[in-house]
Amino acid sequence: MSTKTFAEINLNNLVHNINAIKEKVAPSEIIPVVKANAYGHGAVAVTNRLVKEGFTRFAVAQFQEAMELRDSGISHPILIFGRLFPDEISEAIKAGFRISLFGIEDIRWIEKAGQEQPANVHVNVETGMGRIGVLFDREPDFFDVLLASKHCVWEGLYSHFSTSDETDKMYATLQLSRFQDILSRLKEKGKTPAIIHMANSGAVLDLPESTFDAVRPGILLYGHYPSSETSRSIKIRQVMTLKTFVAHIRKIPANFPVSYGRKWTAEKPTTIAVLPIGYADGIQRSLTNIGKVLIKGKRYPLVGRVTMDHIMIDVGDDPINPGDPVVIWGEEPQGVIQALDVAQSIGTIPYELTCGVSSRIKRIYVGKA
Numbered sequence: 438m439s440t441k442t443f444a445e446i447n448l449n450n451l452v453h454n455i456n457a458i459k460e461k462v463a464p465s466e467i468i469p470v471v472k473a474n475a476y477g478h479g480a481v482a483v484t485n486r487l488v489k490e491g492f493t494r495f496a497v498a499q500f501q502e503a504m505e506l507r508d509s510g511i512s513h514p515i516l517i518f519g520r521l522f523p524d525e526i527s528e529a530i531k532a533g534f535r536i537s538l539f540g541i542e543d544i545r546w547i548e549k550a551g552q553e554q555p556a557n558v559h560v561n562v563e564t565g566m567g568r569i570g571v572l573f574d575r576e577p578d579f580f581d582v583l584l585a586s587k588h589c590v591w592e593g594l595y596s597h598f599s600t601s602d603e604t605d606k607m608y609a610t611l612q613l614s615r616f617q618d619i620l621s622r623l624k625e626k627g628k629t630p631a632i633i634h635m636a637n638s639g640a641v642l643d644l645p646e647s648t649f650d651a652v653r654p655g656i657l658l659y660g661h662y663p664s665s666e667t668s669r670s671i672k673i674r675q676v677m678t679l680k681t682f683v684a685h686i687r688k689i690p691a692n693f694p695v696s697y698g699r700k701w702t703a704e705k706p707t708t709i710a711v712l713p714i715g716y717a718d719g720i721q722r723s724l725t726n727i728g729k730v731l732i733k734g735k736r737y738p739l740v741g742r743v744t745m746d747h748i749m750i751d752v753g754d755d756p757i758n759p760g761d762p763v764v765i766w767g768e769e770p771q772g773v774i775q776a777l778d779v780a781q782s783i784g785t786i787p788y789e790l791t792c793g794v795s796s797r798i799k800r801i802y803v804g805k806a
Contacts, residue, residue: 442681442714446478448486449804450674457671458654465648470655472498477791479800481509500525503534526550537561539569541582548588559593564615566599573615593632601639602663639663661787678767683759685711695749696741710750717745719794723783731764734771
């Protein structure tokens with residue numbers, strides 16, 4: 438693990454972002470989403486800083502992610518979005534995790550676990566994501582079983598948007614309407630939980646009617662808009678800057694190929710800077726002949742195939758030297774490369790880029806709690 442190739446995680450930018458979200462959605466509570474190692478930023482460090490800032494409830498996708506936070510000393514409520522299986526439920530209840538329910542079977546598993554301590558549960562309603570949850574038009578029987586359970590404390594109700602980051606909000610509005618219909622039916626029966634939440638990052642930006650009691654921002658926390666189609670109603674700062682350095686300089690003549698498969702050949706004599714970072718570190722192979730990096734405030738093209746451990750950059754005749762720092766994406770005083778722009782150049786999303794930064798890359802924190 439090179440100390441010169443690292444991801445700089447600016448936790449002060451994280452705080453700026455969450456405070457901007459807080460101002461927009463007030464008085465709704467914020468449940469920061471720290472799944473997938475806080476989208477590659479480091480879940481323990483991110484959560485600790487947010488605890489210091491007064492945030493008290495968090496969300497992850499998997500049981501082991503919640504356990505990592507508990508084992509690090511974080512005692513606050515943690516909602517697990519993913520399904521828990523019987524061998525995980527007892528531990529989850531003991532740890533005080535908030536368990537998501539997707540069907541009657543989940544309630545039966547909790548009852549079978551038979552813990553003296555009841556399980557705090559959040560019901561995930563499937564309103565159109567097409568993934569997991571209690572189907573919006575089949576919920577009456579489910580809620581009857583839930584309310585009869587002696588082992589479940591019904592704390593929350595939530596759903597998840599499929600298209601909140603798209604310009605056309607018709608389908609998102611349909612999902613919201615389905616969710617509101619369920620809420621209305623439950624309220625008529627006096628059966629509403631303490632925390633109702635639906636808004637993800639896209640909805641935080643563009644669907645204020647979906648904020649309810651709490652919102653669940655993910656990618657927005659880390660300084661990236663969910664897509665180019667959302668508004669920029671919150672001004673955010675990138676939290677991760679992925680950095681490396683020039684390891685080697687090589688002058689090549691015209692017609693000389695670079696990297697595997699000879700996918701790029703120099704049209705004229707030029708200089709190639711070799712950077713010690715590749716797809717094993719999280720640089721998408723699809724950035725071959727597409728990507729750009731920032732050196733001394735100037736953008737240079739990535740040429741030739743991305744390899745496991747290296748990428749090659751055409752720096753022309755510029756005075757670039759071994760040891761010069763390089764920004765893959767992120768912010769520095771001399772310039773910015775937006776991860777969203779990098780992602781869109783290869784048909785993906787910034788989530789995939791930041792989550793894909795591998796364990797070979799050291800995280801260095803600025804503003805650590």
